[in-house]
Amino acid sequence: MKLVIGNKNYSSWSLRPWLLLRHAGIAFEEIPVRLSTKEFSSDVARFSPAGKVPVLVDDGVTVWDSLSISEYVAERFPEKSLWPADPATRALARSVCAEMHSGFGDLRSQMPMNVTAVLPGCGWNVAVQRDVDRIAAIWEDLRARYGAEGPFLFGKFSVADAFFAPVVSRFATYGVHLPDAAKAYADFMLALPAMQEWISAAGEERDFLADDEPYRTEPDRPDAIIIHH
Template sequence: MALKLVIGNKNYSSWSMRPWLALRASNIAFEEIFIPLYTGDADKQRILDFTRAGKVPVLIDGNVTIWDSLAIIEYLAERFPEKRLWPEDRAQRAHARSISAEMHSGFAALRNECGMNLHRPVGATELSTEARANIARVQEIWTECRERFGESGPYLFGAFGGADAMFAPVVHRFRTYAIAVTLDVKRYMDTMMALPAFQEWTSAGLAETLVIDRFEAV
């Protein structure tokens, strides 16, 4: 039975992008179920029919349902160990999980002030001190990972993995809001943007026509 992944709008839904990218870039077969966000009670009920949490993404694997981006990636890592979504080395694996959890629970200012919107024209915006600190921390994380663990490949831990999927929407945010980054960070962003699965998501998001006003304010 094929996996099913319930997602929201590719133009806006950064949380949906994370497990979708983990699946697609790892060549794990799945059925995509799209439910547009904030379009009315009917679509809200469709999400609630999959999970009482009422949010996307949701992964369905037979009688197993997982409704959180990081939890989905953890489940996929257990379900498909040969895909190596986490590094094999225990210390590297712990580091990858730590930065992924930090991404999952933090960076509120960056999220709020640089919302994911693939249609937004590229251009800088005035950012708070907190958002700038978030940006500096992300660059620190990426640079440290590349320096310590990147010898075997161009991603955070060499090969593409769960940590790259968790940070993928930030690549879009940095590009869209013309964030000034170091050369090493730019190289990593270029690597991510060249990933076929990343390009597939981006193209599909740009092809969407639904506009959600609450996400167009920045």
């Protein structure tokens, strides 16, 4: 099983299936592709005609898009119980994943994932706050319902936790204030060994996207490779 991913510092879409596989203990080969380079399209095209990361390749089967990959992995490894067993709870889990997958555009655009940066207050506006409030409400509701069953959104680890992991990273980067229950969940996720592994690897990357980080200059990262869109 191979997983094609973008830069760990920036690729929120890649983090989802990577964390799902890593935390679930499913073995895979990681194939990194550098974002925003002229070779990116051709590099990804070797694995998927969609031309985007992430891509999962498993014994001749190619799956792209983080939600499709998650569904495939859950079906491929039913013993991992990556969706809740109860049908109603599973429907709720799929609903919040789909909402995360297709929504929160203001948060995404104003607070892009940047694992290694510390930017408290940057990117905030009223529309972003509405997205933050909605995500916090989802987390608080799920923790209130399923907290007795374990520390994850639905008690046990599920696709939902993998889907919200990039938002956890964003909230840390931009110093977003959260209600107590939502903050406790975010802190727990940040401390997860798989998340710490991703964060550590992001810190080892030398690329940074100049258009996304105009505040970061070359002297800040003397060994950096600056990528211009």
